Amino acid sequence: MHRTEACVPCIVKQTFGDGLVHQSEEVMTSQKGDQVNVLVYTAPVRNAEGQIKNVIEMSTNITQIRQLQSQLTSLGLVIGSISHGIKGLLTSLDGGVYLVNTGLAKNDRARFEQGWKMVERNITRIRRMVLDLLYYAKDRAPDLERIPALAIAEEVCEVMRGKAAEMGIDFRWEIDRNPGDFEADSKAIRSLLINLVENAIDACRVDKKKNAHQVRIGLKGYPDYIEFDVEDNGIGMDQEIRERAFSLFFSSKRGSGTGLGLFISNKIAQAHGGEIKIESELNRGTRMIVKLPRKVPASGTAATKA
Amino acid sequence: MAGPKRILIVDDEQDIRTYLSALLGDQGYETVQAKDGEEAMQKVQAGPLDLITLDISMPEKSGIKFFREMKTDDRWKNIPIIVVTGVSEDFKKFISSRHQVPAPEGFVSKPINQEEILDLVQILTQQGNS
Numbered sequence: 001m002h003r004t005e006a007c008v009p010c011i012v013k014q015t016f017g018d019g020l021v022h023q024s025e026e027v028m029t030s031q032k033g034d035q036v037n038v039l040v041y042t043a044p045v046r047n048a049e050g051q052i053k054n055v056i057e058m059s060t061n062i063t064q065i066r067q068l069q070s071q072l073t074s075l076g077l078v079i080g081s082i083s084h085g086i087k088g089l090l091t092s093l094d095g096g097v098y099l100v101n102t103g104l105a106k107n108d109r110a111r112f113e114q115g116w117k118m119v120e121r122n123i124t125r126i127r128r129m130v131l132d133l134l135y136y137a138k139d140r141a142p143d144l145e146r147i148p149a150l151a152i153a154e155e156v157c158e159v160m161r162g163k164a165a166e167m168g169i170d171f172r173w174e175i176d177r178n179p180g181d182f183e184a185d186s187k188a189i190r191s192l193l194i195n196l197v198e199n200a201i202d203a204c205r206v207d208k209k210k211n212a213h214q215v216r217i218g219l220k221g222y223p224d225y226i227e228f229d230v231e232d233n234g235i236g237m238d239q240e241i242r243e244r245a246f247s248l249f250f251s252s253k254r255g256s257g258t259g260l261g262l263f264i265s266n267k268i269a270q271a272h273g274g275e276i277k278i279e280s281e282l283n284r285g286t287r288m289i290v291k292l293p294r295k296v297p298a299s300g301t302a303a304t305k306a
Numbered sequence: 307m308a309g310p311k312r313i314l315i316v317d318d319e320q321d322i323r324t325y326l327s328a329l330l331g332d333q334g335y336e337t338v339q340a341k342d343g344e345e346a347m348q349k350v351q352a353g354p355l356d357l358i359t360l361d362i363s364m365p366e367k368s369g370i371k372f373f374r375e376m377k378t379d380d381r382w383k384n385i386p387i388i389v390v391t392g393v394s395e396d397f398k399k400f401i402s403s404r405h406q407v408p409a410p411e412g413f414v415s416k417p418i419n420q421e422e423i424l425d426l427v428q429i430l431t432q433q434g435n436s
Binding site: 118 | 319321322324325326328329332344363392415416417418420
């Protein structure tokens with residue numbers, strides 16, 4: 001371990017000065033280039049006359065403790081964000097149950113059906129949230145099979161078309177009719193794409209600067225890889241959001257995001273040996289490009305831990 | 307005889323707006339809805355209101371901004387506001403950001419207790435009559 005400059009304050013100097021034991025915490029760089037947190041103690045060594053001739057410095061590596069602390073902080077954050085999400089979902093579920101009950105009591109079929117749809121919709125949201133969390137909690141390797149890219153894209157369009165229409169968003173697709181197949185975990189890829197489309201819809205929903213909004217899903221087959229892209233003309237991202245978009249627990253959807261969606265989507269792409277690229281401009285819109293190789297390289301399947 | 311009391315429901319979740327509209331509508335209140343602070347302000351300007359329920363954890367802090375605007379404007383500051391939120395942390399931040407602005411007349415946490423919110427609404431809308 002080495003450092004290029006003296007610590008400020010330098011506790012060795014302090015011990016030379018006052019003859020007392022000092023303690024500090026430093027971040028150093030190991031020879032391999034890793035950051036190491038160390039706890040440093042200094043103590044004076046006196047000669048027969050009582051003068052300080054030397055100072056002993058002892059260091060303890062506390063990197064693991066600090067890493068554990070930061071993981072616990074993250075865990076605290078995710079629990080807070082989950083509990084907020086669940087409170088909102090429970091309120092909506094309560095609402096659905098209220099409409100079902102009062103609809104039955106008043107013999108009001110329209111109200112009953114409206115309530116039942118609310119119940120169903122919120123159960124789906126809770127299910128998705130739990131699945132996302134499980135994906136986060138369990139670091140699993142993808143369950144690979146050869147799947148037709150067209151079928152995945154069509155399924156995602158099918159699921160999301162209704163949601164976009166509900167929000168008054170024009171939903172279109174530009175799909176290569178013959179993209180071929182690729183090696184993937186179909187459940188994981190489906191949830192990745194649904195996540196991107198949900199984000200695109202949210203980005204349009206909160207955008208008040210334009211009168212008309214579009215979300216477009218694209219699919220193209222290339223010799224070595226498949227490319228999906230999801231484009232919207234919603235609020236877009238500034239540089240800071242772009243840079244932090246894939247970070248765990250980072251969400252720009254204040255309150256309504258868990259900060260898990262893009263983190264997990266990115267993890268899924270990496271586990272397939274692929275990548276997600278962001279092209280986005282504030283107030284203009286966002287394009288997310290997902291490149292997935294036709295054959296997952298051996299290293300791609302190694303689950304990557306956050 | 308005055309008409310039914312008018313309540314504005316502000317929440318970014320459609321389902322929660324539908325829920326509160328039905329719950330309050332069943333008690334004889336007339337309800338209007340807004341999905342964010344901006345739309346809420348338009349509704350405030352459009353007609354007389356007896357009470358507002360406001361979710362403060364909406365995107366873009368628009369709930370908090372709306373609250374400030376309401377309580378610092380002589381035209382609207384007497385309309386009682388019930389703050390509804392699922393995040394106690396948000397509420398604490400909200401309270402501490404509230405310099406020079408009075409406290410909300412009521413506070414209800416999600417998931418909503420039906421009796422609690424109905425009692426609060428009844429008390430606050432009757433006060434306005436006196």
